[in-house]
Amino acid sequence: MGTKDKGTVTTATGRVLNCKMNGFRAEKECFRRAHRLGTACECPGVRPVRSGTGFSMSLFMLCLLLLGTVSHAGANTVQPDPAASSLEPRNLQFSRISQREGLSQNSVNAIAQDRRGYIWIGTQEGLNRFDGNEMAVFEHDPFDADSLSSDWVWALLTDRGGDLWVGTDGGGLNRYDPEKNGFVRYQHEDGNPDSLGGNRVRAIIQDSGGSYWIGMDGSGVDRFDAKTGRFTHFRHDEADPASLPGDKVLALFEDADHTVWVGTNRGLARFDPERMAFDSYQHNASSEHSLSDDDVRAIYEDRQGRFWVGTANGGLNLMDRKRGTFRRFAHDPENPQSLGSNWVRSLLQDREGTLWVATDAGLNELRPETGGFVRYIHDPLDPVSISNNQVSTLFQDRGNVLWVGTFRGLNKWNYVSDAFTYLHIRNGAALASDGKVFTSLAEDDEEHVWVGSYGNGLLRVNTETGESENFRHEDTDDRSLSDDRIMSLFADHDGSLWVGTFGQGLNHLDPATGRFRYFRHEDQVAGSISSNAIT
Structure with a gap:
């Protein structure tokens, strides 16, 4: 069932919003509703414009319909049709x-945010804490037991309690202690079966029950109970098809059904807590669905x-x-x-x-x-x-x-x-030249955008075509713009434009004629405008 608003847009059957009318406002309303409903928006005549980086893009990004259909190049390999219309990039x-901004090293392996809002960045040479302006670097110090256990950081996790966990290459697992601005270490200990299975930590998650899962390079995956401090080990066993398929664990995830998944170098594994075993999914050259x-x-x-x-x-x-x-x-x-x-x-x-x-x-x-x-x-x-x-x-x-x-x-x-x-403005070079400042914007009912500048006058831009027209002061024309130093703009409901200038009063433009009428302060005239500076 569709919804209507002033005859501008309606919802069609399915998951797509369609504009009933062309035009700036119809498309904007369609985009707004599509964003709210989580659907896509299809408008007839969406205008292409030019972005500041040179990419062509639509005036409004279409909302992505994540349940959309796809075409097939092969029976099971999804490939888009290269003959279809090009996919427009975003304005990223x-x-x-x-390192110029203080990052300890440029190879970034992991990113997290703590409860105080800091961004943590794990690199191959240290852990970084970024507050938006400055970078604090945490590194291993062999003479400080509270320092980071290894400089090579592979994984970061902020748990539900707000604690930050750090997985390192060779130094095991670390938990950040904000009170002492240091770290608590969890490492493999020979002869201690309850310790971490290995010190090369590549992935960390916390499951819905509060346990931590630690994926290691060469040592399988461990489940950690923080209350007892004990690690339960899961390793690959060639004699057991229900064991972990490989000991190099590089990815971990818990899905919405609270199932823990493990990514190894020998396939994908799903953990079954009742059996304390894994179901594995691996590549099969004879099956295109593997x-x-x-x-x-x-x-x-x-x-x-x-x-x-x-x-x-x-x-x-x-x-x-x-x-x-x-x-x-x-x-x-x-x-x-x-x-x-x-x-x-x-x-x-x-x-x-x-x-x-x-x-x-x-x-x-x-x-x-x-x-x-x-x-x-x-x-x-x-x-x-x-x-x-x-x-x-x-x-x-x-x-x-x-x-x-x-x-x-x-x-x-x-x-x-x-x-x-980003509008690509044709014939608008004069306004943007000489480093002039843009001071004001207004949009009228004819889908024009008016741009005021300090020193280069007024520009009218057609948002459909990108064509522009420059209005400047001319000493020999008493109906031209009174001052090229524009401070404010207002588009009136009757289609006219009011222009406030820096020192030559208020201007009223009739767009049909392109002529201006002036309102200035006059000392001897009662009721004249109070000042010629209209800001």
Whole structure:
């Protein structure tokens, strides 16, 4: 059943909002409702514009329909149709944080946020705490038992109680103690079966029961009871098919049904707590519905209940957990809309519903309505592009900032910047020249945007075509703009425009004629405007 509002938009049967009318306001209302309802928006005649980075994009980003259909290149490998319309990228403008900004090392392996709002960044040479301005670095000190146990940080977790846990390569597990600004260490001890199984910690999660799971490189996975301080070990046993399939554990995840999943170098495993055993899923060359590759690097369940598995050589998998089958998303060098690389290191669905994929060929965004991916890659000529194409980890903080760790630095993108539309203004070079300041904006009922500047007059921009017209002061024309130093604008309901200037009073523009009428202060005239500075 559809909803209507002033005849502008209506919902169609299914999960798509459709505009009944063309135009700026209809599209804006459609986008607003689609965002609220979690659907897509389809508008006739959505206008393409040019972004500040040179990419063509629609005036409003369409909401992504995560339950959309996909086309198939093979029986079970999902590939978008390369002949379909191109996928428009978002306006992603990254801020970069590297050693120049105080980061201890540029290879970023893990990112987390603590209860006080600090962003923690794990690198190959130290743990970093970022407060938004300054970086504090924590490193191993062999003479300080409270220091970080190893400089190489692989994994970070902020648990439900607010404690920060740190997994290191060779130093075991650490818990940060804010009172002493140091760390409590949990390490493997020879001869102590209750200690950590190994010191090369690659993944950490906390399950719904409060237990911690620690994945290790070469030592399987441990379940840790913080109350007793005991670790329960799960290792691979060649003689037991219900054991862990491999001891190199690089990914851990608990799904909505409270099932713990383990990603190893020899397949995916699901833990059965009643049997204290595992069900394994591995690549089978004779089955196109099997896992694409056994080297599992990322596991993720999105809010739609879809279960994703990223691998080191086989791309991305979408698992049907009831059937135990997989659909594959793979890189195709002939298809620019395919997954950028078959090496997937991290997965994240943001709060807007977008699924992001960290690959060896940049940051990828899934567009589920086509089954295609948009790639965001490093451009050495663009300082706001991602800093490196080898993306290692993804995180979204409580302020909705997307953090992207790479082999060459940390990147952050504020979602607010994507809400802005960048108009490519034709014939508008004069207004933007000489470093003049833009002071004011107004939109009229004819879908024009008016731009005021300090020193270069007034610009009228047609948002449909990008065509512009410049209004300037002319000494020989007493009906031209009185002053090129514009301080304020107001679009009246009758279609006219009021223009406040720095020193030559108020102007009233009749857009039909392009002529101005002046209102100035006159000392000898009662009732004249009080000042010629209209701000």
